[in-house]
Amino acid sequence: MNQFDYRKLWLYMLLVGFAVFYLMPVYVLLATGLKSLKDVSVSTMWLLPTHPSFEGFEGAVKKLGPNLKNSFMLVIPATLISAFLGSINGYVFSKVRFKGDNVVFALILFGMFIPYQSILFPLIRFLQWVGLYNTIGGLILTHVVYGIPITTLIFRNYYMEVPDELVEAAHIDGAGLFGVYWRVLMPLSIPAFVVVVIWQFTNIWNEFLFAVTVTSSPVKQPITVALVNLAGSQVVQWNMQMAGALLTALPPLLIYIFLGKYFIRGLLAGSVKG
Amino acid sequence: MVKVTLQEVTKRFGKTTAVNRISVEIEKGEFIVLLGPSGCGKTTLLRCISGLEKVTEGRILFNEGDVTNLPPKDRNISMVFQNYAVWPHLKVKDNIGFPLKIKKKPTQEIETKVKWASEMLGITELLDRYPHQLSGGQRQRVAVARAIVMEPEVLLMDEPLSNLDALLRVKMRSEIKKLQESLKVTTIYVTHDQVEAMTMGDRIAVLKDGKLQQIGGSNEIYHKPTNLFVAGFIGSPQMNFINVEVKEEENILIVATSGLEIPLPPAIPIKKSEYILGIRPEDIHIKELPNSTRVTGEIYFVEALRSDTVLHVNTDFGKLVVKIPGDFDAKEGENISLYIDNSKIHLFEKESELSIL
Numbered sequence: 001m002n003q004f005d006y007r008k009l010w011l012y013m014l015l016v017g018f019a020v021f022y023l024m025p026v027y028v029l030l031a032t033g034l035k036s037l038k039d040v041s042v043s044t045m046w047l048l049p050t051h052p053s054f055e056g057f058e059g060a061v062k063k064l065g066p067n068l069k070n071s072f073m074l075v076i077p078a079t080l081i082s083a084f085l086g087s088i089n090g091y092v093f094s095k096v097r098f099k100g101d102n103v104v105f106a107l108i109l110f111g112m113f114i115p116y117q118s119i120l121f122p123l124i125r126f127l128q129w130v131g132l133y134n135t136i137g138g139l140i141l142t143h144v145v146y147g148i149p150i151t152t153l154i155f156r157n158y159y160m161e162v163p164d165e166l167v168e169a170a171h172i173d174g175a176g177l178f179g180v181y182w183r184v185l186m187p188l189s190i191p192a193f194v195v196v197v198i199w200q201f202t203n204i205w206n207e208f209l210f211a212v213t214v215t216s217s218p219v220k221q222p223i224t225v226a227l228v229n230l231a232g233s234q235v236v237q238w239n240m241q242m243a244g245a246l247l248t249a250l251p252p253l254l255i256y257i258f259l260g261k262y263f264i265r266g267l268l269a270g271s272v273k274g
Numbered sequence: 275m276v277k278v279t280l281q282e283v284t285k286r287f288g289k290t291t292a293v294n295r296i297s298v299e300i301e302k303g304e305f306i307v308l309l310g311p312s313g314c315g316k317t318t319l320l321r322c323i324s325g326l327e328k329v330t331e332g333r334i335l336f337n338e339g340d341v342t343n344l345p346p347k348d349r350n351i352s353m354v355f356q357n358y359a360v361w362p363h364l365k366v367k368d369n370i371g372f373p374l375k376i377k378k379k380p381t382q383e384i385e386t387k388v389k390w391a392s393e394m395l396g397i398t399e400l401l402d403r404y405p406h407q408l409s410g411g412q413r414q415r416v417a418v419a420r421a422i423v424m425e426p427e428v429l430l431m432d433e434p435l436s437n438l439d440a441l442l443r444v445k446m447r448s449e450i451k452k453l454q455e456s457l458k459v460t461t462i463y464v465t466h467d468q469v470e471a472m473t474m475g476d477r478i479a480v481l482k483d484g485k486l487q488q489i490g491g492s493n494e495i496y497h498k499p500t501n502l503f504v505a506g507f508i509g510s511p512q513m514n515f516i517n518v519e520v521k522e523e524e525n526i527l528i529v530a531t532s533g534l535e536i537p538l539p540p541a542i543p544i545k546k547s548e549y550i551l552g553i554r555p556e557d558i559h560i561k562e563l564p565n566s567t568r569v570t571g572e573i574y575f576v577e578a579l580r581s582d583t584v585l586h587v588n589t590d591f592g593k594l595v596v597k598i599p600g601d602f603d604a605k606e607g608e609n610i611s612l613y614i615d616n617s618k619i620h621l622f623e624k625e626s627e628l629s630i631l
Contacts, residue, residue: 165359168326173373173420174347183376187363 026246033057033243040238056239057247060230064244066219067226071205071251073136074222078143079200083193085144086151090192091181093152094159095167105156111149116209124213138214139222143204151196158192159185194262202252223248275302276336276427276460278323283332285318285484292318294484295332303458305451307475309465311507315484316464317432323462324430325349336427352421353430356437358413360405366416367392367401373424391419394453411442418450422457429454431463435470447473468508472496480504502627505552505620511584511595513620514558516551520544520621529621533590536567536616542631550627552620555584555597559613566613569594573608587612 032040036053092098093105123142124133132138162185170180208224215221218229227248230241278300285293293315300306308316321327323334325346333342341349352373360369367388368375374384392398395415405413414434421429434450435443451474454461465471471478472492479489480503488500499505505513518529520538528537529551536551559566571589583602587594587610596612604610621631 163357163359165355165357166361168346169353169355169359169361169420170372170376171326172324172346172351172353173424174376176347179376183372184361188361 029242029246032238033060033246035239037237037239053239056237056241056243059237059240060244060247063230063240064223064226064247067221067223068247070136070215070220071222071224074139074143075201075204075251078140078147078204079197081140082144082147082151082200083196085148086196087155087186087189087193088181089148089152090155090157090159091185093156094162095164095180095185096177105152108149108152111146112153116146120209120213123210127214133214134216134220136215136220136222139210142210142214143200143207146210147200147204151200154196154199155189155192158189162188191262194259198255198259201255205252275458277302278428278460278462279333279335280319280323281333281335283319283322283334284330285315285322285327286330291484293322293329296481296484296486297332298479298486298489300460300462303460305454305461305463305474305476307463307465307471307478308481309468309471309475309478309507310481310487312466314481316466316481318484319481320353320430320432320462320464323428324351324353349428350424350426351428351430352424352426353432354414354417354421354434356433358405358410358417358437360413360416360420362405364404365401366397366403366405366408369405369416370401370419370423372420377424387423388419391423394422395419411438411446414438414446418453422453422459425457426459429457429459429461431461433465434463436465436467443470450474468510472508480507482507498629499620500629502550502552502622502629505622505629509554511555511597513552513554514594516553516591517624518549518551518621519547520549521547529619531591534567534569536614536619538621538631542621544630545623548624549630550622550624552622553594553614553618555595557615557618558594558596559615560596560598560602560610562611562613563615565616567616569612569614571610571612573604573606573610576604576606578602585610 028045031048032045033056034052034054035049036051036055039049039051039053089108093101127133127138127142132141166184166188167180170184175183205222206224208228211222212225212228215225218226221229227241227244230237230244278298280296280298280300282295282297283293284291284295296319298306308319310316318327322329325341325344325348329342333340335341336349360366361372364372370391371384371388374387379387388401389398392401395418397412397415397419400408400412400416405416408416414437418434421431431450435446438446447470463470463474472495475492477489477491478495480487480495482503488495488504490498495504495508499508502515506515516531516534518531518534520529522528528535529549530536531551562568569589569591571587571594573585574588575586577584577586578601580601582597582599583604585596585598585602585604587596589612594612619631620629622629
């Protein structure tokens with residue numbers, strides 16, 4: 001009995017150790033963000049602020065506010081549209097089936113392995129051509145298209161676990177192709193939607209390369225790009241940068257905190273019979 | 275109520291033929307059972323009738339209308355699945371009302387019909403529950419209620435009872451049969467369980483390897499099987515089969531093998547010499563009766579079911595299984611005399627396996 005407890009103790013100490021190590025940067029972000037500019041120095045980096053000040057956060061909100069809004073304008077529609085398209089695709093590839101569907105599915109999955117960098121030039125040319133260059137709309141389109149493979153995969157795997165009879169019963173009872181989707185599959189796939197929303201939200205929010213290339217003017221840029229631009233300006237305002245970084249990291253963090261349990265449940269859904 | 279006509283219905287998956295040229299006429303209001311071992315094509319045939327599978331060749335008619343190429347939703351049918359297929363995100367009442375809602379019926383009508391269907395199945399108190407709050411038997415009732423709520427012209431059932439426990443299965447058997455009788459809906463019921471088939475079906479269609487073996491009432495299927503397969507598939511314990519020769523002695527045909535000679539009724543068309551004799555376990559008796567043939571053997575196994583007793587007896591021409599009603603005190607290893615009822619024997623051609631008696 002005693003032996004068992006010791007093992008548990010060691011395990012928890014190890015876990016706490018990892019957690020501390022992992023959270024150290026966050027501590028520095030928070031501590032520095034709450035200092036006034038004159039208190040910030042490398043020698044006192046690890047110390048808590050002696051005179052806490054919101055100067056850094058105020059500056060960050062003022063400078064990054066519009067970009068924060070841009071990020072939301074980008075990430076919300078892009079996430080919802082790609083989740084919706086993914087679920088429609090998943091439905092078709094799991095329950096509708098057509099000749100050659102496996103080949104098409106494989107080709108779609110292949111899209112996951114195309115590096116962002118390799119398509120930058122054609123992407124920019126295309127967006128200029130359709131008049132979406134330097135707009136949030138252009139970024140939304142890019143992320144929606146780039147999200148199709150992964151969202152399709154997640155939904156298809158989820159729907160494969162849904163018994164065919166649930167779909168067939170609906171067909172017999174009079175539902176058509178879309179009736180089955182709206183009335184049966186979509187309501188059943190809330191866990192898959194949560195997984196996809198978290199995944200896409202985080203990815204699109206944190207994405208930098210597309211954001212910096214597609215949106216060139218600062219007023220159009222999402223917060224990730226603006227944060228980097230903050231670093232480049234004249235004197236390095238450490239406290240404001242740290243506060244800005246925290247601000248930038250906050251939305252995905254909140255999504256995880258609020259939807260996290262559904263995320264785990266969603267990943268496991270279907271693997272265990274209910 | 276419609277009459278369902280299958281004309282040479284064939285379904286192939288790639289190179290395998292799941293359903294092979296099946297033609298059946300199912301009368302209005304009839305309860306027909308498709309019976310066969312797993313893989314015989316019975317479920318595929320049902321799915322062809324439902325429209326969930328496209329037939330490769332042949333036609334399916336509802337009355338005079340050709341439905342061969344209609345999608346399921348335009349056939350005015352309903353179906354009960356083996357695994358219930360009730361939708362987990364909908365309450366019982368919404369599950370039952372689903373077909374009506376899809377067809378955009380007024381709310382008032384949906385309510386009335388859902389109430390009617392749930393009363394028929396005795397599940398009115400479950401209407402506000404979700405499927406995960408129900409037992410297997412209750413879910414099956416919901417599935418049946420959903421199937422009858424539209425008052426379909428054809429009701430299809432795919433092994434609806436095989437996931438239920440034995441007691442419940444017996445109960446639901448009679449309930450479904452009574453329900454069908456009161457609704458008078460043309461019903462096609464798939465099962466591999468011969469007891470279900472015998473007790474529920476007005477007629478039984480026995481299938482094997484995608485082919486129709488025999489169709490008829492339980493009496494006909496049991497007493498006049500058309501071939502060796504049907505004879506062996508129907509009945510428990512299975513019919514005894516003995517390889518025999520047919521010879522003519524003093525103008526009487528007899529079947530014979532070592533230690534056994536049974537005279538045949540006249541006017542049997544005999545061509546070749548090799549045959550298989552069939553005799554059901556209950557047609558072998560332990561008391562002498564007129565027009566019977568005596569054989570002797572040694573009891574090597576006794577199944578005392580108390581309602582009846584099944585003896586496995588080793589004889590000169592192989593093992594015979596004998597079923598005698600009630601308790602019978604028999605010891606393994608004992609010698610016993612058996613009397614085969616000559617009037618109850620079946621005879622099958624060895625090559626074609628077709629019945630000639």
